[in-house]
Amino acid sequence: MRMILDHQEWSVIGPIDADNAGFGRLLEVESPDGERAVAKAVPKEPGAHRELLIADSVGASKFRNVMPVLDTGEHEDHWVLVMPRADYSLAQHIAEVEGTFPLAKVLVVLRDIAGALAEIDGTIVHRDLKPANVLFYDGRWRLADFGISRYSEASTAESTRMFSFTKEYAAPEQWQHRHATGATDVYSFGVLAYELVDGCRPFRGPSKADYREQHLHVAPAELQSGTAKLRTLIEECLYKEPAVRPQPRALLARLRDADKGADRSGASKLAAFAHLQTRERAQEQAALSVLEEQRAQHQSKVAAAERALLDIMGRLRADIADNAPMAKFANITGNAAPIFKVDLVEATLSVGRVRSVEDWTTPFSVLAFASIGVDFGRPGRDWVGRSHSLWFCDPYEEGDYGWYELAFMSSPFGADRQIEPFAQAPYEAVDALQQVTGGTQVAWPITAIDRADPEEFLERWMGWFADAAAGSLTRPSMLPERRFDSNWRR
Structure with missing residues (x-):
């Protein structure tokens, strides 16, 4: 050939x-x-x-x-x-x-x-x-x-x-x-x-x-x-x-x-010291590499979680636009901008942006959080609306992550709030989740949001938004609103 x-x-x-x-x-x-x-x-x-x-x-x-x-x-x-x-x-x-x-x-x-x-x-x-x-x-x-x-x-x-x-x-x-x-x-x-x-x-x-x-x-x-x-x-x-x-x-x-x-004692002594320093530097590099990869994996999970929540909230936004064409969506940009904010008459529904959570494992792991809330914008009232936390976490089985909805209320020892139930970041809610006597308690059970079929979640928040716009949204007569067992991992 x-x-x-x-x-x-x-x-x-x-x-x-x-x-x-x-x-x-x-x-x-x-x-x-x-x-x-x-x-x-x-x-x-x-x-x-x-x-x-x-x-x-x-x-x-x-x-x-x-x-x-x-x-x-x-x-x-x-x-x-x-x-x-x-x-x-x-x-x-x-x-x-x-x-x-x-x-x-x-x-x-x-x-x-x-x-x-x-x-x-x-x-x-x-x-x-x-x-x-x-x-x-x-x-x-x-x-x-x-x-x-x-x-x-x-x-x-x-x-x-x-x-x-x-x-x-x-x-x-x-x-x-x-x-x-x-x-x-x-x-x-x-x-x-x-x-x-x-x-x-x-x-x-x-x-x-x-x-x-x-x-x-x-x-x-x-x-x-x-x-x-x-x-x-x-x-x-x-x-x-x-x-x-x-x-x-x-x-x-x-x-x-x-x-x-x-064969030179001084040089050997100096070389031995340099060798020890090299070993310590190599160990530091290995430890730093572990941390960097953990951080990269964490950010990858947070990015995936954000995409999942944006998908759900995109459906909520589309439903609001279809059913209430007169609703006005705010045009807010910047690092602190919410996922979306919409006004209807005097009512506002807002979905906060996703924030990363690092090294939070009490009582279970939370990788990211956001919030959702409605209010009817009437200052001077002792109650103007409600908000819930949205956490990307694994509350019931270790490693089984998803978006969960939960909310908090003031304990008998806590101060009255204009927004109740209310959202909290994970690090603000440790006492409530561990049922330690303090200023807050769990008001809404840790409930999974079904990404494939979030209709119950979407319908409930559109209903509250409609009530707020009509002026008929009322403070819950009793909290917690839903009965639940605190069977999350602690």
Whole structure:
């Protein structure tokens, strides 16, 4: 079989099973003048263009510690990259060595890789640095497979994007689908360096979920081998936050003397102190990563809750507009604007905006809250309307979240209110929910709002709004208005 590419024709000798080609397959090829080389054939994928694959590979190949690209092009339904045949890969070399590498050998490998990262810094991000992509050719270690990961990302659905990187070496930001930078390659370099020094990778899975948790939240075990300078550098490369990892250009400078200073007592003492500081920083980074992910998950839940409430309140607004065309909806903007506010004669119905609640679990978890209320706008009266709380919470079964309606009233010891029953934020209602003697009590049971069929909720509030507009809305004759058992979780 022959392949006609951009620069010349190549004869296909046969497949190569070297480290598994990953995204694509490897073929041994020969030029017309007898030059043997390796062709990587990458399938053409929807959404991923030739330039994504070819441009990075060709652009990187001009650097000294990157594998050259001899030819590019297309053959049948594949894009093709041709490069010289390397002596072996770092993955093969690791598999052949029993135990750990001597320090001198480790530093040779790391300095060559760091040299490549320093050369490409600011221009190209590899995105999939691992031993299989580090090849020994022409007397030095070189990076290969530029563009493969970016091409793979472009052809992969967002929901399965994690499969476009190698889980053992992927940086935290890749697991979070954040933008990859040179710091991403530095993290993978840290994993690879740890593996060479220790004989095992810092994170060992075994499942994809385990790898994600470990890369995002777990500080690696302390290295016992190598010099203090090298251990410190590797641990800094494995910081969870990209901004605090060493710059690619700094790696090479620090590796040049990573084997020195071990026999100097002052230098050793200082290096030991720096190493301790690095360990503490790594642990702080891991803890901060946990908090950041928790915060991101919380905000995602709040955003979903807000969409659900907006859907319900959109139906309420539409029903009011259809049945009372003379009603006037207020045009209010800004961060404090309600979901909507509508006037009819002297009555007002308003739905407050959704507010996030963090770290509130007494007596159950509340993630967000809003409110709804009606009043008939007659100042000077001792009672002008009512309002209810809307909480996104899990009051009856842990983890079973939904929008719930509830309201509060003054206890015999509390002050009279013009609005009663009334809404409260979760942190204002702790005593009432825990049935502690105080100024407020529960006046309306914690009642689920059925998002699929909220008719009872909508009809009740439209009825109260109509009564307020007609001047016939009255204060409840007794509170609580509904009988209920306080069977929420406490």
